[in-house]
Amino acid sequence: MSNLKIDVKGETCPIPLVEARKALRTASLGDIVEITGTHPASKKEIPMAVEALGMELISVEENDGIWKIKIKR
Amino acid sequence: MLNNYTYLDNASMTRLDERVLEEMQKCFFENYAIPTSESGYSMGIESREILDNSRKIIADTLGTSKQEIIFTSGNTESSNIALKGTLMAWTQRKKRENENNLNTEDKIKNHVITSSIEDFSVLNTSKSLEKLGFQVKFLDVDPDGFIDPEDLKNSITNETIIVSIQHANQEIGTVQDLETIGKICKEKGVLFHTDATHSFTRLPLNINKTPVDLISISAHTIHGPAGIGALYIRKGTPLLKWMDGGFQEFNLRGGTENIPGAVGFAKAIQLVNEDENQRLLKMRDHLIDRILNEVPKTILNGHPTNRTPQNVNITFEYVEGESITLHLDMRGFGVSTGSACFSRSLDPSHVILGIGGNPERAHGSVRLTLGRFNTMEEMDAVADALAQVVENLRKISPLGMK
Structure with a gap:
């Protein structure tokens, strides 16, 4: 099990989701993927996609406009 | 993520049909020679027959003879040959006539008509023709994507050499009325090319019913292999060879024949x-x-x-x-x-x-x-x-x- 960290701060739609997808694709079952970004729509969009994929959304945190989403593959 | 994937982009590329691959395999391992003349060796003669047979299958589908079909690398090349080849042939002929003072009053024709929604193979070929000095008229289409035949009729001038209007659109699927367009071109005495990449075998197209001079087709949209297409060239259509090399494809396109591709294309047609x-x-x-x-x-x-x-x-x-x-x-x-x-x-x-x-x-x-x-x-x-x-x-x- 490993921990993948993706930084998409400053990037807008659709880059954050594209990068999240890339990470989830390379991750193995059970891996944790952590995405950090700033684009507000992506903060809602990524959990939406995770839910549809049937993966586990561990947490969504936000501090000073920077959000962090943790997903278990 | 790729388990149970549903592919819905068949206009771009299709999955090869196993039965196509089966036919193609024979050309990689059994008859892999280049086509040779009757005096050549046996495997080459057999290759020639295989290639001929594939050409005939394509010709039959369009209602023409195999002497009017050349293989290409796909519809992009076919449309390039159709447009550039005919225009260059025309220009060269006129130049010769002028040099020999045969027809000095006659200006060199330089007008091309196409539509504004053509696929890139025709659209960008037309744009590059503009850079070469040709005048290109891009016809507008209505909200469904149809060109107006009256508009076409009025756009054809004494300078017009060729009209290129696609059969079906690559993005929105709109099917143009080729019969009407073809008749207008025939009446006005201009050449007519159509890009039929997205309609070939899915919709009927027969040159005995629809007057067309040049048709671009491709195998990759009908579960055939990528990298093979064909161009129908009506007998007598002026066309300058611009892929120089050997004397393949009736001396209209040089280069070693892609026989596995041709065989795959023919098989793909038969399976639709x-x-x-x-x-x-x-x-x-x-x-x-x-x-x-x-x-x-x-x-x-x-x-x-x-x-x-x-x-x-x-x-x-x-x-x-x-x-x-x-x-x-x-x-x-x-x-x-x-x-x-x-x-x-x-x-x-x-x-x-x-x-x-x-x-x-x-x-x-x-x-x-x-x-x-x-x-x-x-x-x-x-x-x-x-x-x-x-x-x-x-x-x-x-x-x-x-």
């Missing part, structure tokens, strides 16, 4: 039948009906019935096409969009803009193109997924609709 086209049409209409009825604020791009049996193209207002494609991909569906960032050109679809859409309509457009390996169950599944994805995206849409 009317039942399959009807099945695609039923799936297409079911999918269009479900989306238009179940997802609010949608627009069907292209004509409802006068479209290829495999094409669905819908704009979802207030949503970005690439967001839809991404979310659908994560749910296991591969589709395409006319949105700018998705395309390699970084411009919104010239087709959606051409039918009077604004950039927003292009950005929200999604194209789903069906093929042999799709099922009705997949149509329902993608309709369900689309309804959910679009609803969710609209909730977070920065484009206005909440």
